[in-house]
Each structure stands twice: as structure tokens, then as C-alpha cells.
Amino acid sequence: MTRPIAIHLPQFHPIPENDQWWGRGFTEWTNVARAMPLFKDHYQPHIPSDLGFYDLRLEETRIAQAELAREYGIHGFCYYHYWFNGKRLLQRPLDDMIRTGTPDFPFMLCWANENWSRRWDGNEQEVLMRQNYSEQDDVEHISFLCDTFFSDRRYIRIDNKPFFAVYRPLLFPDIRRTTDTWRETARRLGYGDLYLAYVQGFNFRKDPAELGFDAAIDFQPDFYTSLPTEKPSIAQKILNKLLQKKSLYTENSIRDYARYVDLVKRLPAPPYKQFPCITPMWDNTARRKTGATIFKGSTPEIYEGWLKHIVRNYTPPSNSENFIFINAWNEWAEGNHLEPCMKWGRAYLEATKRAIGHE
Numbered sequence: 001m002t003r004p005i006a007i008h009l010p011q012f013h014p015i016p017e018n019d020q021w022w023g024r025g026f027t028e029w030t031n032v033a034r035a036m037p038l039f040k041d042h043y044q045p046h047i048p049s050d051l052g053f054y055d056l057r058l059e060e061t062r063i064a065q066a067e068l069a070r071e072y073g074i075h076g077f078c079y080y081h082y083w084f085n086g087k088r089l090l091q092r093p094l095d096d097m098i099r100t101g102t103p104d105f106p107f108m109l110c111w112a113n114e115n116w117s118r119r120w121d122g123n124e125q126e127v128l129m130r131q132n133y134s135e136q137d138d139v140e141h142i143s144f145l146c147d148t149f150f151s152d153r154r155y156i157r158i159d160n161k162p163f164f165a166v167y168r169p170l171l172f173p174d175i176r177r178t179t180d181t182w183r184e185t186a187r188r189l190g191y192g193d194l195y196l197a198y199v200q201g202f203n204f205r206k207d208p209a210e211l212g213f214d215a216a217i218d219f220q221p222d223f224y225t226s227l228p229t230e231k232p233s234i235a236q237k238i239l240n241k242l243l244q245k246k247s248l249y250t251e252n253s254i255r256d257y258a259r260y261v262d263l264v265k266r267l268p269a270p271p272y273k274q275f276p277c278i279t280p281m282w283d284n285t286a287r288r289k290t291g292a293t294i295f296k297g298s299t300p301e302i303y304e305g306w307l308k309h310i311v312r313n314y315t316p317p318s319n320s321e322n323f324i325f326i327n328a329w330n331e332w333a334e335g336n337h338l339e340p341c342m343k344w345g346r347a348y349l350e351a352t353k354r355a356i357g358h359e
Helices: 014-024 030-032 057-070 093-098 133-152 175-188 234-242 257-265 300-313 347-357
Strands: 003-008 078-082 087-089 107-110 117-118 124-128 159-167 193-199 216-219 252-257 291-295 323-326
Touching: 003 107, 014 124, 057 078, 078 093, 093 133, 117 300, 133 159, 133 175, 159 175, 175 193, 252 257, 257 291, 257 300, 300 323, 300 347
Parallel strands: 003 078, 003 323, 078 107, 107 159, 159 193, 193 216, 252 291
Antiparallel strands: 078 087, 117 124
């Protein structure tokens, strides 16, 4: 049996920092609601249905998410965790979950260890919150996680080792030193060993053991997979030139979801421990004025076929190392969600349940 883990974004509630940087009341919904279609049959905006434009400060919302996920075969959530040398952002849903003990649903954390910049308005050079790595911070960070989250009975473990993921290991000056420090600190505090994994994004794929990790997590979509992007027609090129208008094809990367899935299915498995990943759809035009990546033509049927392929061909390294990651549960501004929307309803959740049951 495999255990589906859905990646969960906690950006759906206001925080003082976002009020200051983006305007009062800003949340991910701000980007989602203002998205517009760029071409014929372009699915934008993505509007939530069953759960609505929720606020993750509400316990009822968090419980409803967990109940919906459980109903359709999701084993647990992988929450993004934001830590900047002791300063945390978007922490309230997780803190409230620990404080209240609800929802009673398995979870793990992935440290989204990037700098925060003004990428949403195109100014990626302006850093809003910076990561500063040090051995002292490694100790303080993992000590906090052990005491606050890893000790929770709902926290997902492998062979009693808390599972902790890192989004971008290459940003560390010495990731092997960090993973060694984390393990030593956890043992010293009486928590035993950790199960560490890293996310294989940004064209970085390496044996996790070389970096001090137990496993890698595939990240989908892989924007570096060599799938040709779509180009404008000759007529559109001429019109753009006459109007001196930039083309949406040159300002954005538009790809075909079905062709991408066919390509990924043919890729060989790596010779090391890697948890597979799947994405139901992707379109981050809600976040980016230009430079968006759009996978057009995604459907629940194509997604289901891809997930069935993963389930049939994936051999977990052990009975407990049996995760399949789904990106994502609620990345609404990236057009990337299992949560029900006005167009598809619960079709992607139903496809997930059928595919996982297919094994």
C-alpha cells in the first residue's frame, strides 16, 4: 500500500508582514481572485467551491480540510514551514493545530527555506525576509521543531523517526554539516534519529545520501524536463509585430499537460531512494504578471492515468517508506490544487481515490 501525502500551503490568512508588504488583508486569495484568462479556453481564475475563500485561522476550516482529504484517501498533509533565524511566518494554523489537538490528521513539515522577495510584483531582487544559515541556527531550529512538532502524536514518522523535508538544500553553505547537526541535536534531546528528505526542484537531482538525507522527494511539475513550449501561430506573430505587442507566448511558458505526462511516464526511476510526486495541474499566472508557467489541457482523467501509472510502477523501499507526494492540496495561486473548484468540483479528489485504490 502507498500513502498519499498532499502538500499544504498555509498562506490563507492575513499576517502583519503581508499587510506591510502587499497591503492590508493580503492573503493568497488576493492573487487568486484577480487572475484573468490570457487565451481561449484558458482556465482562470480558479475559484474554490466546497470550502470557499476560507481563512486558516478558523478551526472549522482546518477540520473541514482534513475531513475532505481523509474521505478521498489522502493519508496526511505536508505543511510548508517558514523559519528565518527564529522568526516564523504563517505559523498560526500550525500553532493552533498543536494547541487544540485538531484536526486529528497526520502531518509533516517541509522547510520552505528561500528568501522572501517581491517576486509577485516582478521585483525579485528586493528581499523582504532573508535566510542566514549558521550552526547555531541549525541547533535552535531543530530543537524548536523537536519540542513543538516532532513530539506530537500526529506527526508522521518512518520507523519512529520524524519525517522532515527541506525545499532547497543547495541554498545552504554546507548542507551535510546542517543535516549532521540536526541529527546530533535530536539525539542529544532524546528524540532519537530523524528521517530527512529533500525536494528535487530547480534542476537539482543528487543521491540524498551524499547530502546527509535519507531520501529525495520528486517535485512535479519539473520545469526543467525538456518539453517544448508552445509558440504563437504565424498570423499571431504578424499581428503582434504590426501592433508592436509582446506575445503571451514569449512572456510566458505554455506547455501541454498531456504531453508532459506522457514524457514523465517514460523517465527511469533513479538508483536511490526517491518518493514520487504528481501534480493535478499548474498555472501560476495569478502570481506573476509575466513569466508564468502554464500547463494547459489538464483534466482529472489524465491526472488519474498518471497517478495509476505511479502506483503500478512504484516499489516502496520498505513498508513504512511508501509515500506518494501530491503537489498540491491548495496551491490556488499556482492553479495547482486538489481542493474542489467551480470548474471541476471534486473530480480530482475522486480521481485520486480511484487511482490509489487501483493498487
